[in-house]
Amino acid sequence: MAVLGRNGRMGSEAVRAVEDAEDMALVAALGRGDDLQGIVDAGADVVVDLTVPSATRENVRFAVEHGIHAVVGTTGWDDAALAELETQLAAAPGTGVLIAPNFAVGAVLAMKFSELAAAFFDSVEIVELHHPRKLDAPSGTAARTAQLVAQARERAGLGGSPDATESDPQGARGADVDGVHVHSVRLQGLVAHQETLLGNPGEQLSIRHDSFDRVSFMTGVLLGVRSVASHPGLTRGLDGYMDLGL
Incomplete structure (x- = not known):
């Protein structure tokens, strides 16, 4: 090879x-x-x-x-x-x-778990964190996770996450990937990290994966x-x- x-x-x-x-x-x-x-x-x-x-x-x-x-x-x-x-x-x-957007087995499982959970929660957003030398944002893993989450919500008959924001001139609400907000962080000391945040009234589920070494x-x-x-x-x-x- x-x-x-x-x-x-x-x-x-x-x-x-x-x-x-x-x-x-x-x-x-x-x-x-x-x-x-x-x-x-x-x-x-x-x-x-x-x-x-x-x-x-x-x-x-x-x-x-x-x-x-x-x-x-x-x-x-x-x-x-x-x-x-x-x-x-x-x-x-x-x-x-x-x-493949990600080759870490844990990251692949986190993507799948996010897809499965998305149909059962009112709100979902994704935060991805990487080293500052990364060339693209959002990461391929985050974008693919958002696509899978959006497809799962559509199959379940869910609309977009509730959000009353009317003004965001600085883009603080992050990127919109198929209706799912994705937030990118670039910081020294990081390698590759991602968290899917899911919320219902009175509860929150976090699905997080961390790669500390390539x-x-x-x-x-x-x-x-x-x-x-x-x-x-x-x-x-x-x-x-x-x-x-x-």
Whole structure:
């Protein structure tokens, strides 16, 4: 297998994780500016993309074009890009791509728990907290959580969370993702943290996950590498490879 983004914080951690895995062989590790042909020449069957939003679409397009499975942890995939990828995968039977907003198993479970709980509470908001070097806001995990929560509330026949705010010129109420408010914090000393806050009259439920070290993401990365070949087509979210029984 191969890693793209070897010099980044996540990429370098992935290189170590693969090298330590007894059932994997790292045949290539590319950094910014390296020729993607290197993963083909090295005979990689799976590529892990942990690069930047401006590069990830071309990286995955190249991998699928050459019949290489892809495990993607880079954000920047909007609906149009996903639709284009699905069209490409339709012409590449047997090739699998996993695009996951988060590879920490606990974060994936917190997303699922948030989705399950959302149908039973009047109010829901999301707070995500990351290191100040993060390039996007809100995080991909928070955006995906908000989408899942919104879908669950729609299925349950619930409207938006009650909110009497009439004036917010400074945007203090945060981003609106499918009708769910998401608040982003960027602070030195943090890695990756998220809390879903759910409220009913007289009660509150908090679903929180904390990653204190990037090694927390490697369990999911390795699960993705081991599973992607048996899941052709596009899988969105690591939970697609986890038997949650839900």
